[in-house]
Amino acid sequence: MAEKMRSPLGTAYGLGSAREGAKEWWSMRLSSLALIPLTLWFVVSVIGNVGADFETFVAWVGSPIPAILLVIMIAVTFHHAAHGLQVVIEDYIHTEWQKLTLLIAVKFGCVLLAVAGMFAVARIAFGS
């Protein structure tokens, strides 16, 4: 899909992104689209879990549909967040080493948090 977004003339002229821009643009739109129903489901779930004690919450996380949707939501959320933060950093930080350090920290941090979140869901779902 991303490849199709570049017109043949644009490719011939070498216009547009010099590197992976079109692909990143499309993946951001795709993750936004996925996050619309995921976040709405999540908000409804948060309200449904208001005042829940430990056992109730763990039982909810561990049941099939919430577990599956939570893992998908975590994956898409951190993918979206990593991309969004990258754009913000690239726009506002102009000192090369600071930019690079932040970009790497954000990417590593997002992967760490995503895996930690998925691990927590998996541990609850499958029993420690």
Place this chain on the structure above:
Amino acid sequence: MPIANRPLSPHLQVYNPQLTSVLSISHRATGVALSAGTLYLVWQLLAAASGADAYEIFQRFAGSWLGLLVLFGWSVSLFYHLLNGIRHLCWDAGFGFTLDATYKSGRLVLIGTAVLTVVAWVAGIAAWGGK
């Protein structure tokens, strides 16, 4: 090579804030805030996965004024970023580019954020009272 003393394009501070520009920067600000907010969610999940004691520490924070304030900020940011994100997707699809439509959709986003936040908190407080 020394950088030539070329004229620069005017920077942000020479412009008056307008609804469109304020909404635009707010989209970024709420995106960054929501990224930080994911720590809260991951903490809750890890606490729940660790056991009742760890979860109680989380719950004590979540039920405190600071915890509720964080949750409120998170909910406003989420609804705003969600609605303005849909506005962005409409632009990407080629709709709503006129100046008039941009202001109209901007106001809709603000109204929608307020409505969704109130509805969510009323539902949440009602659910809390029902338990």
